Amino acid sequence: MESVDMSWVMLGTILVFFMHAGFSMVETGFTRSKNSLNILMKNFLTISIGAVLYFIVGYGFMFGTDAFGFIGTDGFVLNGVEDIGFFIFQSMFAATCATIISGAVAERIKLNSYILLTIVMTAFIYPVVGHWVWGGGWLSELGFVDFAGSTVVHFTGAAGAIAAVMLLGARIGKYSKDGKSNVIPASNVPLGALGVFLLWFGWFGFNGGSALAADVTVVPHVISTTMLSASAAVIASAYYSSLRYKKIDASLTLNGALGGLVGITAGTAAVSLTGSIIIGLISGIVLVEGVAFVDRNLKLDDPVGAIAVHGACGIWGTIAVGFFATDGGLFYGGGATLLGIQALGVVATFAWTFIMTFIVFGVIKAVAGIRVSEEEEISGLDFAEHGSQAYELKDIMVTTPPARQSNTGPTGATLVERLDQLHGKSIKMD
Amino acid sequence: MESVDMSWVMLGTILVFFMHAGFSMVETGFTRSKNSLNILMKNFLTISIGAVLYFIVGYGFMFGTDAFGFIGTDGFVLNGVEDIGFFIFQSMFAATCATIISGAVAERIKLNSYILLTIVMTAFIYPVVGHWVWGGGWLSELGFVDFAGSTVVHFTGAAGAIAAVMLLGARIGKYSKDGKSNVIPASNVPLGALGVFLLWFGWFGFNGGSALAADVTVVPHVISTTMLSASAAVIASAYYSSLRYKKIDASLTLNGALGGLVGITAGTAAVSLTGSIIIGLISGIVLVEGVAFVDRNLKLDDPVGAIAVHGACGIWGTIAVGFFATDGGLFYGGGATLLGIQALGVVATFAWTFIMTFIVFGVIKAVAGIRVSEEEEISGLDFAEHGSQAYELKDIMVTTPPARQSNTGPTGATLVERLDQLHGKSIKMD
Amino acid sequence: MESVDMSWVMLGTILVFFMHAGFSMVETGFTRSKNSLNILMKNFLTISIGAVLYFIVGYGFMFGTDAFGFIGTDGFVLNGVEDIGFFIFQSMFAATCATIISGAVAERIKLNSYILLTIVMTAFIYPVVGHWVWGGGWLSELGFVDFAGSTVVHFTGAAGAIAAVMLLGARIGKYSKDGKSNVIPASNVPLGALGVFLLWFGWFGFNGGSALAADVTVVPHVISTTMLSASAAVIASAYYSSLRYKKIDASLTLNGALGGLVGITAGTAAVSLTGSIIIGLISGIVLVEGVAFVDRNLKLDDPVGAIAVHGACGIWGTIAVGFFATDGGLFYGGGATLLGIQALGVVATFAWTFIMTFIVFGVIKAVAGIRVSEEEEISGLDFAEHGSQAYELKDIMVTTPPARQSNTGPTGATLVERLDQLHGKSIKMD
Amino acid sequence: MKKIECIIRPEKFSELRQKLGDFGIYGLTVTEAAGCGLQEGKTGVYRGNEYEINLFPKIKIEMVLTEDMTGEVITLIKEICGEGNVGDGKIFVMPVEDVIRIRTGENGVGAISS
Amino acid sequence: MKKIECIIRPEKFSELRQKLGDFGIYGLTVTEAAGCGLQEGKTGVYRGNEYEINLFPKIKIEMVLTEDMTGEVITLIKEICGEGNVGDGKIFVMPVEDVIRIRTGENGVGAISS
Amino acid sequence: MKKIECIIRPEKFSELRQKLGDFGIYGLTVTEAAGCGLQEGKTGVYRGNEYEINLFPKIKIEMVLTEDMTGEVITLIKEICGEGNVGDGKIFVMPVEDVIRIRTGENGVGAISS
Numbered sequence A, B, C: 001m002e003s004v005d006m007s008w009v010m011l012g013t014i015l016v017f018f019m020h021a022g023f024s025m026v027e028t029g030f031t032r033s034k035n036s037l038n039i040l041m042k043n044f045l046t047i048s049i050g051a052v053l054y055f056i057v058g059y060g061f062m063f064g065t066d067a068f069g070f071i072g073t074d075g076f077v078l079n080g081v082e083d084i085g086f087f088i089f090q091s092m093f094a095a096t097c098a099t100i101i102s103g104a105v106a107e108r109i110k111l112n113s114y115i116l117l118t119i120v121m122t123a124f125i126y127p128v129v130g131h132w133v134w135g136g137g138w139l140s141e142l143g144f145v146d147f148a149g150s151t152v153v154h155f156t157g158a159a160g161a162i163a164a165v166m167l168l169g170a171r172i173g174k175y176s177k178d179g180k181s182n183v184i185p186a187s188n189v190p191l192g193a194l195g196v197f198l199l200w201f202g203w204f205g206f207n208g209g210s211a212l213a214a215d216v217t218v219v220p221h222v223i224s225t226t227m228l229s230a231s232a233a234v235i236a237s238a239y240y241s242s243l244r245y246k247k248i249d250a251s252l253t254l255n256g257a258l259g260g261l262v263g264i265t266a267g268t269a270a271v272s273l274t275g276s277i278i279i280g281l282i283s284g285i286v287l288v289e290g291v292a293f294v295d296r297n298l299k300l301d302d303p304v305g306a307i308a309v310h311g312a313c314g315i316w317g318t319i320a321v322g323f324f325a326t327d328g329g330l331f332y333g334g335g336a337t338l339l340g341i342q343a344l345g346v347v348a349t350f351a352w353t354f355i356m357t358f359i360v361f362g363v364i365k366a367v368a369g370i371r372v373s374e375e376e377e378i379s380g381l382d383f384a385e386h387g388s389q390a391y392e393l394k395d396i397m398v399t400t401p402p403a404r405q406s407n408t409g410p411t412g413a414t415l416v417e418r419l420d421q422l423h424g425k426s427i428k429m430d
Numbered sequence D, E, F: 001m002k003k004i005e006c007i008i009r010p011e012k013f014s015e016l017r018q019k020l021g022d023f024g025i026y027g028l029t030v031t032e033a034a035g036c037g038l039q040e041g042k043t044g045v046y047r048g049n050e051y052e053i054n055l056f057p058k059i060k061i062e063m064v065l066t067e068d069m070t071g072e073v074i075t076l077i078k079e080i081c082g083e084g085n086v087g088d089g090k091i092f093v094m095p096v097e098d099v100i101r102i103r104t105g106e107n108g109v110g111a112i113s114s
Ligand SMILES: Nc1ncnc2c1ncn2[C@@H]1O[C@H](COP(=O)(O)OP(=O)(O)O)[C@@H](O)[C@H]1O
Pocket: D007, D034, D035, D036, D037, D038, D039, D056, D058, D085, D086, D087, D088, D089, D090, F026, F027, F028, F029, F030, F062, F063, F064, F065, F101, F102, F103, F112
């Protein structure tokens, strides 16, 4: 392998890793401060467990010798694997897929149950889909196009999120008895906005690195389509939300940027620059409608909009390739074949991921429970699960408790002295 | 084109993109929290609109076939353009120039009027200056040196900001009736400091990428001068501010880092390492004096110090090349020619940008108005323009409103029951 | 030098620079908000002064012509130095070593005394250690292995921190009279978590760049071991802390990630992927125990856990090479020689750094004082040293003070008018 | 006129406020407070050290009412905010000599009648 | 002695405070509060769902004064804080039995005279 | 029964609270306040412009007590919170007509006795 190609893929690897900082900030910013520590821990554990498990089994299932076009069968613990660079690049994707779920289930899921789900996701559910499309499985045989993972990574994550949220239920207070969807405002949108920038930044590695080489004919094109699609989506979601809701909705516009990125991920190398702008514009609208549909029709409580971003826009992006691919796309006289294959890929991925997640998480629910107690949810997961809080605790809140006892006649000059005699020198804490 | 050069330029592109995260955090951190959403939206829309418009027209005006040394005339929608990588790299610069204005006009400008200005800026005003210097226009013919854009990008942005602020006026309460400049403290300096780091980080791509190739004789030198100048500027502004104001002023020191980066941008490849340290030290002082001058003499209300950072230090950086360029600089026996050309470039750029911006924004002011209502400004732009707020809203603030009506004798055990009968089951919201 | 190698090292340089953003956010997030500005200024000044001084003298002491295997003797101001890229890469490391101290001494050190220490650290103390190991000094002669600086950079920083904290003492209220270690909660853990991500991200450049070339046989391996060790450490510290303290401690888990990174830094190129996981797991436990030991046994007040992260894990990482190095490690039949050399390196580094820092900082303490006044510490360093605060100041707190004077019979319709007559039109500030 | 100050659990505020409205009382002033009493503190842990939180967040509501309403308002508060758990809170009844509506300058009962 | 509690719009505080000072009154205690009454709520929208904010930020000022000053102080508050818009706020006058200046221990009027 | 309101320096709260506990008083309500009076303002500087901070953070403690305890409690507050520096704070003693314990509904002294 060439040094320059290796460097490019390693750069991509590092950037995809960095997307996890983005996910963490988006999820922390879009939820309430009483659950911030918990969300951060979920994210750190997801990327960590994901990387280790992908090394042990995930990579093998995904890229090992094919069996029935369904799954890989060797290369566990990288046994006999030459290209370590390719492994580490791919391992970042595995964790990305898993972390998508963490946002949708935030503020009420039990940490340990979440971890169990993450384990199955990164070790098995995702690698299988990955094998179908990138590991020489049946979908790749059919000619399914998903350059960097609109379906493989993003839609898979969203499908898992749908199943998880269905089993988990909404946060307390999110839906009124009459089914009205209530507002649970974000705690730190600037942090969330930063997270979106981090994701956007990392995405250049996600899409660009997927060229797997510093190919001058591919990479600049990929960087450009990625940039233009995200930009178009920001514009679309900003103005479409102001059309629909009278105001430019900040958090929807931020989601919109991500929607545009998810939307272009499949076709980034296959569509023209103009095509990428159109895909982005539509992604922005799909996102706004998607959030409304998930929140008010499906009544799935998704605090950060993960299902709309990665699900709705993931589907759109995958299908869009069928229309906009300069080679084989419907709009370029390529007929409907590709379109059909793309659709098939989406359906198959949904079926597999949704069903598997539903079963696995359903079992966890039955056996261990998946939701924190109502009391913990109200007072916040941070104190309950981590014994602490994310933001400053006022000094006055933390004090050494007064010892309880009755007064037995003390002596001494001042009241304080007398009290001190009773209790021994009092320990003063800052 | 070589893979390695392409990779380097793409890395630069990604890093320059990331500078927008920096701008957003600086502007959000240095202003009041009641306007944070609005500032974030401005930044996201600027980069997005900038990228799309630069693709459609900007690139053509800047790098198309020259007409009279003034403007490019073809290559719109990248028609007939080979090097997509160069386009996407340049498009990030266009947005950067526009976003500089957003900080200076923060906390009182109407979002849509700002957007209109941004459109003209990225589509026309900036590309023309860019053509003069980098597109084969008249300034490049004269031998004007601006390696990465102290003038082309930064000073152009600042010149536009001056015009915009003049038309817009100061924030309510910024200046007392007697002309005293009052303090409007920042809401989140740590976020602003993070923004400065993001900008500094991205600047290595801004200057380094401008080599347009992984040239071993240029790039390491550029990275080093960029680093040393910024460092020297931090030291200078920290200690100069403590000399002038008795305290090491944190926000001025943060601005100082940016001043040092702007200051070295023109000469990064042309001056020696020692030269870069001197340029940086002076930039740090120029920044502190610049902020004082803009704020207290010009009475231009610039919440984030954009005019001092990009304007004062932009001029200094461009002129400095005339002194410190190892080839042709005054201090290296190169005479005053280069110095004169540099000065001419600054003047020409100011004239063009200031006048154009003044006209365009003046028209917008006359036609649509550019400033939010006093009431909106006081209560904050976030709620007024986006219907929401950036940071956590206390639960108690959000409640279902009590229905107003007179009591008609109810029956039932407890008061609550009786009230419920009156109103049907009450909907309780979190 | 090859373009591709240069590009890779420059990428590393930029990433290591970015680690300073990480340090700043971790330190700001883990301490109280009344000291945030001060911590940010410390970090900005550290990197800035570090870079400039390393250019002037540090590089020469570290990589100049060797004298007695102890120190370099030329190349000051890069005199006669060819490879500028190598210099700038190394300069980032120097600042990193110094900044480690800033976290441990936070919330009570005098800024200027800290700066003096930083100067000596980056100009002399660190370069000497660097010379021993990387500059052809005696330790490198012995075959001491420290690929990217577990000892050279991290442990050196920690050793300095220990000396500094011993001389400085604990923050007011940290230890009760009876020696009990009290809790002083963090002010912004999400910001701290972001900092950890920034550091982790930058670390890929820290370790990867240390290959000093885009070597396909080394780099992917280094990126992988770095990733796996950090991941393993996160898992270990999360679950070990929950075992030890009943809860998954968020801030310890965040420290754990850094512990795993420090732990793999020495052996990143020398150990197997599996080895890196084991090293990481142990690092996570070492971190948790290290924090407990430093805080409750040594009673060294280290607000951010710098001593445990860079010290305890730095030692472990260096020693671990002796066990896990696939070539020469004890577990690979290499005998105990390497192990002995590694241990010797740790001891020598500690002796030199601790003693030097103790002397230098002791002198500063005697001459200028190193600690702010009790009053300043209680009210916070931000207002005392910078005249301002990090987060929003409520409008009502800032007002124009009422002039004090007695009432001399005024006339006029309303009370307000009469008062105004008395005082001339009152200036109203926002 | 009387001033009723009550200290309640934050999570009860929303419902109480609504019921007061149903009851015809819209005017009130709220402040965030923290309180302690018989309620047992909770223990947290940070970096391995335990700490006790023994001040609990409470909401303090102030209402100035005409004499005749106080009784029913107190009943209402007790019914809505009384969980029966330690920490439910207190109600204080205090005398008020006069009330002025700043907008109109009217005082006495007229100043609080909506 | 009387205690005057007034609930006003935050933006009025700065001027009121200054005028009180001109008037010779420097001692006061301020708390941030939120209130509701006749003032109409405002509607926000977040991710497409509407919500109503019907508690408004207010500033609560507490001043303990000698009987004779209360009248003029009330006038002053009405003049400065009375915009004539719903939501201007209220003034409550309450009895105080004693005041102690912690620093000196002196009580009664001496404790609040500057 | 009496209500004691005291305004103190935040750094004194922890010790005062503990001593009150030693003294048998556990029930109290705290709010963060800001105050001014004779205490001199401090000057800050931001981006080269000076500004004055002349409201100081204070802690406001409210305790409802039986008549007989007020005296000693006041002494205690004076001893603990009296540094002798301007800004130490004030104590206000006010009448309370009734207290209700929401949890049990009991009123009068029984509502505050622990
Ligand atoms: N004597 C008191 N004076 C003022 N406030 C009090 C007093 N006693 C209790 N409170 C307030 O009432 C709240 C609940 O009191 P507590 O004794 O904990 O429970 P309960 O009222 O159910 O017995 C406390 O948190 C405090 O805010």
